[in-house]
Amino acid sequence: MYYVLKKKDLPKFVKLLNKDFEVIAPVKKNGSLIFDKVSSADEIVKNYINTDYPPKNLFLPDGETIFEYKKSNNIKIKHPGKPKKRVIYRIRPCDVNALLKLDKILGGGFYYRTKRENTKIIAINCTKAGENCFCTSLGDDQLKEGFDLLLTDVGKEFYIKIGSEWGKKLMKHKIFKRAENSFKKTFFECKRFFLAKDLDKKIERNFNTKIWEKHFKKCFSCTACSVVCPMCYCFDLVQVPKSENEGKVKKFWSSCLLKEFSRVAGDFIFRDKRVNRVRQFLSHKFLYGKKHYDEFLCVGCGRCISHCPVGIDYEKFLEEIK
Ligand code: SF4
Ligand code: SF4
Numbered sequence: 001m002y003y004v005l006k007k008k009d010l011p012k013f014v015k016l017l018n019k020d021f022e023v024i025a026p027v028k029k030n031g032s033l034i035f036d037k038v039s040s041a042d043e044i045v046k047n048y049i050n051t052d053y054p055p056k057n058l059f060l061p062d063g064e065t066i067f068e069y070k071k072s073n074n075i076k077i078k079h080p081g082k083p084k085k086r087v088i089y090r091i092r093p094c095d096v097n098a099l100l101k102l103d104k105i106l107g108g109g110f111y112y113r114t115k116r117e118n119t120k121i122i123a124i125n126c127t128k129a130g131e132n133c134f135c136t137s138l139g140d141d142q143l144k145e146g147f148d149l150l151l152t153d154v155g156k157e158f159y160i161k162i163g164s165e166w167g168k169k170l171m172k173h174k175i176f177k178r179a180e181n182s183f184k185k186t187f188f189e190c191k192r193f194f195l196a197k198d199l200d201k202k203i204e205r206n207f208n209t210k211i212w213e214k215h216f217k218k219c220f221s222c223t224a225c226s227v228v229c230p231m232c233y234c235f236d237l238v239q240v241p242k243s244e245n246e247g248k249v250k251k252f253w254s255s256c257l258l259k260e261f262s263r264v265a266g267d268f269i270f271r272d273k274r275v276n277r278v279r280q281f282l283s284h285k286f287l288y289g290k291k292h293y294d295e296f297l298c299v300g301c302g303r304c305i306s307h308c309p310v311g312i313d314y315e316k317f318l319e320e321i322k
Helices: 007-020 093-106 110-117 165-170 199-205 211-216 224-228 274-293 303-307 314-321
Strands: 002-006 022-029 032-038 064-071 075-078 086-091 119-124 149-153 157-162 176-178 235-243 246-253
Touching (some): 002 007, 007 022, 303 314
Parallel strands (some): 119 149
Antiparallel strands (some): 002 157
16 A cells, blocks of 8 residues: 655655654765754755765774773773664665675664664655666665655655555654545666676686786776665774773775775785775675675666776676676
8 A cells, every 4th residue: 555745745855854863864965965963954966967976984983982991900892872863865776685685784783773673764666777777687676665754746646555564654644645536657677787696606707818908007006986886885994092001903894896995914915916806895795795695786776887987887897897
């Protein structure tokens, strides 16, 4: 069963959410489209394909304090408290699917899990694809689970699908009406498309071929692609001392594209060549992800293509390797 919300009632909807939650939605800030706190519907960018940055910083913040320590007679450790209750409004299916995949990998960890548990998801279906999207190749354009509410824009109103008890309760408010008619969901096609079946096997078979050099020789390890990727979660733990006996341990984003990331004991760097680091980036997503989690660790959002300063196009590589 579906519910209907008239678009003219969107300000009331955001006000209703703001009563009990911190509302996070797409906003324009310093020239970029990002997810950030909003207090009213006017602040929200509605006409967009995808945000420049995914919402992963809400679950894996860069520079997060893992614990604080103080040494006197004994060592006192202070952990951060639980995050605030919040709702992400207008998140796209690819970004929700990225969270569902991250749950399989990081869901057992305190820091990630508490943030996931405290966050409601109000997703919105896409009605068209961006020029770099290839989510349909990976099946990440559709949402079967992982949302509290799922909105579909049908012109003057939204059709709403319920995904949780919380979502069901919210529909009792007078701004929502039960849908009298069913509606036809719009399916869209991405211009970029390849058959993803056996992609992992093809990557494995081509592991030592010249195809990597051909596509990635221009890469200069800026890591823009992994910063904007909703599925990249590599990190470094850094001790930040305040004094000899006091300080914090913080977690900062890192990337397998960086030389330092593969430095091990004995000062040995086992992925010295840039192209081998790009191979690691893609193999982690399409070969090891499939082996360990039965998932491709990519949702085809296309951000890596849009943000690469030298025009490296991972999707073209995937098409060729297929
Ligand atoms: S690898 Fe690129 S297309 Fe895939 S999820 Fe990451 S940013 Fe999106
Ligand atoms: S954004 Fe482009 S140049 Fe930068 S690390 Fe990624 S592939 Fe390399």
